[in-house]
Amino acid sequence: ARALWALLAALRAGWCLLPQSGYLHPDEFFQAPEVMAGDILNLQVYYPWEFLSSSPCRTVVFPLMTSGVTYWVIKSLQQLDICSSCINSYTLLVSPRLLFTIFSFILDYSVYRLAPFWGADPWKALVLLAGSYVTLVFYTRTFTNTLEGLLFALLMVLVSARKSSGSSAEPTSSSLIGVITAAGFFNRPTFLAFALMPLLYWASLIVDSQKNIKTLINHFLKLILCACFTAIVFITADTFYFTSVSLDNFYSTNKSSLIDVIAQLHEKMVVTPFNFLSYNLNPHNLALHGSHPRVTHFTVNGVMLFGILHILAIGAGFKMLKKYVHQLMLVRWCYRGPHGLLVHSEGSPTLLLFYFVPLAFLSLFSHQEPRFLIPLILPLVLFSASPNRAVKWKLLLVLFNLLGALLFGCLHQGGLIPCLFHLEQLIHSPASSSHPQHYTLLFAHTYMPPRSLLNIKKTDMHVEVIDMAGSGEETLCQTVEQRASNFTCSDCHIFIVIPGTVRATITKCGVSFRNETLIFPHLSMEDPPQIPILSSGNWRSQLGLYILEL
Helix, strand or coil: CHHHHHHHHHHHHHHHHCCCCCCCCCHHHHCCHHHHHHHHCCECCCCCHHHCCCCCCCCCHHHHHHHHHHHHHHHHHHHCCCCCCCCCHHHHHHHHHHHHHHHHHHHHHHHHHHHHHCCCCHHHHHHHHHCCHHHHHHHHCCCHHHHHHHHHHHHHHHHCCECCCCCECCCCCHHHHHHHHHHHHHHCCCHHHHHHHHHHHHHHHHHHHCCCHHHHHHHHHHHHHHHHHHHHHHHHHHHHHHHCCCCHHHHHCCHHHHHHHHHHHHHCCCCHHHHHHHHHCCHHHHHHHCCCCCCHHHHHHHHHHHCHHHHHHHHHHHHHHHHCHHHHHCCCCCCEECCEECCCCCCCHHHHHHHHHHHHHHCCCCCCCHHHHHHHHHHHHHHHCCCCCCCCCHHHHHHHHHHHHHHHHHHECCCHHHHHHHHHHHHCCHHHHHCCCEEEEEECCCCCCCHHHHCCECCCCCEEEEECCCCCHHHHHHHHHHHHHCCCCCCEEEEEEEEHHHHHHHHCCCCCCCEEEEECCCECCCCCCCHHHHCCCCHHHHCCEEEEEC
């Protein structure tokens, strides 16, 4: 098991460096790397609405601490002439992912620490974790959900203290728990759904272990004060960022103007989680991003992410719910024995609550995406790795995770990142550098292209990116024909990037192409390939992304 875990850990790091070509969701770029590339590297990017000063809904602290740090490092290396071409599409993609991959081993550490406490086999749990495609793919990407999962893991470690004698230890991590809870809330307000059960569990341990009311109050005050201090740090950083108030102003102003600046900051104070909640609690806003049945997380997303482990957890949950219904009605969610909490040999009902309570809260919202559930992998593998739960579905688990890794790590929108790498090399080729040329890049029926990977400075005006999203045939042809009619200069290049499944649409637009490049593989679930064509000799075209030059 140790050798298998080491092999899977090496695969996780190696596949990140390869890199993975699959494109899971635009948020993996537009909630951190794209924004930081514009701010720190001064590249042409697309700023999502959440990071505009008119509608600040995302904290800038975590993007600065992750993608921001990695971009600052490669920028410094290039400025110091240690690496003459450090900034390129590969480093722009891989450097933030590599940092997240390193952070992902916090999950492994947490599982190793938590397994004995919850009666699970440590190495069995680690193999389940490291072999999951959720860890291999989602936890190596720059999602806020990834950070949410890591903070949830740290919170579980802090609340699950055990003495060397085996009994539950007196909680002493009140300050850190407060910091992590507040930081998780600013990262994603949904973190409170994940933190609820660990905090209730921590509170029960404190109440059980403390006979002195003064000490009891002291623990809660430490948590609240540290949470408030952390919140102030986040609010201050976000206010500076979104109101464009420079720290230099503080050092260059006299006393009276300093008071004015402070008053201005107070008036424009930015609390991003409240803006986030205000937006997402509006059903109309959520509908813009897609509405789903309330049972989607339970019936579809959980199975899509965790496969048979999710189904087995549901079965165990129903059995335990039936057995402990009386205790649950009395809010007796843990069994108290002579040593505080006793972890049952048949699996702890508390771990199931750690899994299902957040899932239930997230199901209250109509917008439900699979990645929202990735933090739940920790309690799930701990529950599944208990000694009496022999994994009878090993072959199914292996096949499921191989399929998931292939689908989401390689195929899903898998041509777009290599396409941007290809275009970046073309734009920055020696021929283009010696003779300035103008490039128009038109993307249709693909995910939103992260412009930062083209490595174009904000001062360079020779590249224009047009994102047509899922435009219909008439709109697409109208735009292409308009660009073709303005094709006058000899140094102008117009490229159309489109999946092979809708390649025929362009042929109806009455334009001709100088050359075309097929990037394989590329699977678009919005424009899926047709099964009859897949079975013919034209299957590469259906599973490819075309770069067409007018």
